[in-house]
Amino acid sequence: MDLRIFTEPQQGATYDTLLTVAKATEDLGFDAFFRSDHYLCMGGSDGLPGPTDAWITLAGLARETKRIRLGTLMTAGTFRLPGVLAIQVAQVDQMSGGRVELGLGAGWFEEEHRAYGIPFPKEKFARLEEQLAIVTGLWAAEVGKTFDFHGTYYDLTDSPALPKPAQQKVPVLIGGHGATRTPRLAARYADEFNIPFASVEDSERQFGRVRAAAQAAGRGADALTYSNALVACVGRDDQEVARRAAAIGREVDELKANGLAGSPAEVVDKIGRYAGIGSQRIYLQVLDLDDLDHLELISAQVQSQLS
Numbered sequence: 001m002d003l004r005i006f007t008e009p010q011q012g013a014t015y016d017t018l019l020t021v022a023k024a025t026e027d028l029g030f031d032a033f034f035r036s037d038h039y040l041c042m043g044g045s046d047g048l049p050g051p052t053d054a055w056i057t058l059a060g061l062a063r064e065t066k067r068i069r070l071g072t073l074m075t076a077g078t079f080r081l082p083g084v085l086a087i088q089v090a091q092v093d094q095m096s097g098g099r100v101e102l103g104l105g106a107g108w109f110e111e112e113h114r115a116y117g118i119p120f121p122k123e124k125f126a127r128l129e130e131q132l133a134i135v136t137g138l139w140a141a142e143v144g145k146t147f148d149f150h151g152t153y154y155d156l157t158d159s160p161a162l163p164k165p166a167q168q169k170v171p172v173l174i175g176g177h178g179a180t181r182t183p184r185l186a187a188r189y190a191d192e193f194n195i196p197f198a199s200v201e202d203s204e205r206q207f208g209r210v211r212a213a214a215q216a217a218g219r220g221a222d223a224l225t226y227s228n229a230l231v232a233c234v235g236r237d238d239q240e241v242a243r244r245a246a247a248i249g250r251e252v253d254e255l256k257a258n259g260l261a262g263s264p265a266e267v268v269d270k271i272g273r274y275a276g277i278g279s280q281r282i283y284l285q286v287l288d289l290d291d292l293d294h295l296e297l298i299s300a301q302v303q304s305q306l307s
Helices: 015-027 054-064 082-096 110-116 124-140 181-189 200-216 238-247 252-258 264-276 292-306
Strands: 002-007 032-035 069-072 100-105 147-150 155-159 172-175 192-196 225-234 260-262 281-286
Touching: 002 015, 002 292, 015 032, 015 054, 015 292, 032 054, 032 100, 054 069, 054 082, 082 100, 082 124, 100 124, 124 147, 124 172, 124 181, 172 181, 181 200, 192 200, 200 225, 200 264, 225 238, 225 252, 225 264, 225 292, 238 252, 238 260, 252 260, 260 264, 264 292, 281 292
Parallel strands: 002 032, 002 281, 032 069, 069 100, 100 172, 172 192, 192 225, 225 260, 225 281
Antiparallel strands: 147 155
8 A cells, every 4th residue: 555645735835845745755755745736725724825836846846856756636627738738747757757647637626716817617527538638649649750639629730749758658647536427537548546535435436437447448447556535634642633633623533534533553444444445545635734743653653554
């Protein structure tokens, strides 16, 4: 079971804070550092000092880390043109020495689009499908050949399809709860399927749908990696769990029901339940980015038991 650190910088984080967390992620033996792609805070946070851009952040981290994988859960398809996104991700992959992964979603948070003047189209899922075809097509095109795409929403003619990523294939992550279109899209384009903030039972159902879609597409169910994203709130005792829950504005009982909360033993046990239904990777949503002791505890007493 891989454990990855997943951050939500729109809630309030500087680049220096993210760099500190990414370096701790690397030093403590976690597999990867991922971040969300949002420009507006949610809930009761003031979001200070303001948003950071996902791919600019990852470009900086690419040069300041050596081992960990770097990526997004999920890049919003509404934020970037697919041709530009393909260039950005390929360049960051080169800067990292081939450690980048692209999580790409349709985009959903309408308020942040209004706040920053970003168009919020009605047909987001159909656009996402074209975006995936373009990004993966540009990377896969043979050097010296051009790439064309003529769709409903995007039109590319005689693209040189450059630059290429450092990796032969940048892993693509697709995720969500949709029962039909999401599994079909994952079966066609994804290397990994991620379901965010879902119970063991809901995860098992959705993994089953994706597995069936992959088999129908002729890929085989095991061609994809299956993963979960879950909020983490781990403590040595009840008081420490309660303190960490209060720091992120959540209730302990709710976190235990819907996330990975409690003692290290409780969290290891719950991760085992996800592993039992086929989850191979957990993205630990860490919301208090100043609490590095939290990461140290998870590394020492959760990750160590899983490995």
